[in-house]
Amino acid sequence: KAGVTQTPRYLIKTRGQQVTLSCSPISGHRSVSWYQQTPGQGLQFLFEYFSETQRNKGNFPGRFSGRQFSNSRSEMNVSTLELGDSALYLCASSPSGEGRDSPLHFGNGTRLTVT
Amino acid sequence: AQRVTQPEKLLSVFKGAPVELKCNYSYSGSPELFWYVQYSRQRLQLLLRHISRESIKGFTADLNKGETSFHLKKPFAQEEDSAMYYCALRRQTGANNLFFGTGTRLTVIP
Numbered sequence: 444k445a446g447v448t449q450t451p452r453y454l455i456k457t458r459g460q461q462v463t464l465s466c467s468p469i470s471g472h473r474s475v476s477w478y479q480q481t482p483g484q485g486l487q488f489l490f491e492y493f494s495e496t497q498r499n500k501g502n503f504p505g506r507f508s509g510r511q512f513s514n515s516r517s518e519m520n521v522s523t524l525e526l527g528d529s530a531l532y533l534c535a536s537s538p539s540g541e542g543r544d545s546p547l548h549f550g551n552g553t554r555l556t557v558t
Numbered sequence: 559a560q561r562v563t564q565p566e567k568l569l570s571v572f573k574g575a576p577v578e579l580k581c582n583y584s585y586s587g588s589p590e591l592f593w594y595v596q597y598s599r600q601r602l603q604l605l606l607r608h609i610s611r612e613s614i615k616g617f618t619a620d621l622n623k624g625e626t627s628f629h630l631k632k633p634f635a636q637e638e639d640s641a642m643y644y645c646a647l648r649r650q651t652g653a654n655n656l657f658f659g660t661g662t663r664l665t666v667i668p
Binding site: 446447474476478485486487488491493498499501533537545546547548549550551552 | 592594601602603604607644654655656657658659660661
């Protein structure tokens, strides 16, 4: 099976712009989660989608949003970019996201740099 | 609230020596605990989880609810074990998100 695929791998944006990141989960996985990784804050949970519905959300401002499509692919959008949004954004998928037999599988991430 | 603490940012051991990466957590319920590993230029990947009670690449971890710990251990470190290790917690119910510790970079000295 192909792993979790994230595109693009690298992005450079300017403050105030918006950006969309994409994630294709492992085939058959219906839960997709997004994480932000920074040197200062480590790995922080953004949100989780399951069956096209946001099921859980972390403590990030409303500028961070996402969606999931019927094929389980997910996109994450960040509007009005700030310098502090520079980070590695990781996507993770799992079969159902429920129960104790559903570990997360991570993609390689998208490195976003805001200048 | 839940919290995962990895007290050591850096850990160096000699090849063949035992290694223990510490992880402590705080959570009022019964959590699931995981260890994830990130080798150089590779993606974050699951190493092991407490419910499996298995040994992966010679590593084991036992959930100690009394001490709220989930330390990762290996009796004889290998050079290929050099990597970043993250301990993570998932709450018992209701959410699929993981709470990660800040990670420990393990270096095995040849």
